Amino acid sequence: MKSIISSYDLTREDVEEIFKLASKFVKEQKGDSLRGKTVALAFFEPSTRTYLSFNKAVINLGGNVIGFSGAEGTSVTKGENLADTIRMLDNYSDAIVIRHKFDGAAKLASEVTDKPVINAGDGKHEHPTQTLIDLFTVFNHFGTTDGLIYGLLGDLKYARTVNSFLRMLTRFKPKSVYLISPPQLRPRNEFLEELNYPYKITSNVYDVIEDIDVLYVTRIQKERFLDELEYERIKESYIVDLNLVSKMKKDSIILHPLPRVNEIDRRVDKTAHAKYFEQASYGVPVRMALLEKILGE
Numbered sequence: 001m002k003s004i005i006s007s008y009d010l011t012r013e014d015v016e017e018i019f020k021l022a023s024k025f026v027k028e029q030k031g032d033s034l035r036g037k038t039v040a041l042a043f044f045e046p047s048t049r050t051y052l053s054f055n056k057a058v059i060n061l062g063g064n065v066i067g068f069s070g071a072e073g074t075s076v077t078k079g080e081n082l083a084d085t086i087r088m089l090d091n092y093s094d095a096i097v098i099r100h101k102f103d104g105a106a107k108l109a110s111e112v113t114d115k116p117v118i119n120a121g122d123g124k125h126e127h128p129t130q131t132l133i134d135l136f137t138v139f140n141h142f143g144t145t146d147g148l149i150y151g152l153l154g155d156l157k158y159a160r161t162v163n164s165f166l167r168m169l170t171r172f173k174p175k176s177v178y179l180i181s182p183p184q185l186r187p188r189n190e191f192l193e194e195l196n197y198p199y200k201i202t203s204n205v206y207d208v209i210e211d212i213d214v215l216y217v218t219r220i221q222k223e224r225f226l227d228e229l230e231y232e233r234i235k236e237s238y239i240v241d242l243n244l245v246s247k248m249k250k251d252s253i254i255l256h257p258l259p260r261v262n263e264i265d266r267r268v269d270k271t272a273h274a275k276y277f278e279q280a281s282y283g284v285p286v287r288m289a290l291l292e293k294i295l296g297e
């Protein structure tokens with residue numbers, strides 16, 4: 001395992017190994033496998049969780065962090081291109097974590113450096129380390145990621161977390177997956193064509209909510225819409241509220257990669273189904289596990 005650009009860069013065995021290590025790091029958030037190593041965080045797009053949890057993961061493993069969150073303070077503002085920026089980070093670090101608004105930016109970065117590159121979100125393409133956190137939360141709750149009914153709800157067209165999640169599930173054995181969205185926000189065909197498990201596309205969450213074990217909610221990705229009026233028209237298509245939650249199976253869970261806007265009513269936070277803050281807390285141990293696997297001796 002070297003660069004992680006897509007969920008496809010991880011095998012089932014890789015994921016299981018990462019989960020095992022992450023479980024250890026949940027208990028003791030310390031290690032020294034990155035001592036003497038420097039990780040560059042190149043975040044050209046806003047982030048709270050991914051930036052800070054990668055930062056903390058490196059520190060917890062005894063490594064050093066350099067980088068930026070927002071390109072405003074960098075020479076990108078003078079016109080430096082992505083490839084040249086990555087070449088500079090190659091000089092200063094042992095691995096590069098990149099977030100960028102363009103699909104394919106992480107792949108391009110991996111082509112101009114021999115150092116491992118980790119995709120922390122590229123446009124509307126992929127966000128594979130978020131998927132590791134998502135499935136780790138599922139694994140912790142159910143003891144498995146197989147045999148479950150997943151429901152993905154919201155913006156399935158632009159949410160990169162959804163693409164990585166759907167791709168990672170091809171490594172596992174979901175019982176089935178419901179893809180629940182307004183017709184305009186259905187998953188793109190290039191991702192649907194790859195799926196090797198049963199799935200069903202629907203617009204009505206109430207038709208399927210009673211079946212679902214894992215409800216994965218996503219924000220409508222305002223920043224990816226070309227037409228703001230279209231965003232305004234569909235921005236509140238789905239609200240996960242107490243009425244919807246009351247129809248869920250007793251042991252089912254709700255995930256969300258966060259940030260949330262208003263697609264989950266705050267009153268849902270107090271129910272036993274709400275796992276999204278726990279999910280976010282796994283950002284550090286899961287990313288520690290991934291970094292140790294990539295950079296540790």
Ligand code: CP
Nearest residue numbers: 047048049050257258
């Ligand atoms: N889930 C996620 O990627 O959050 P941030 O945008 O805050 O990093």
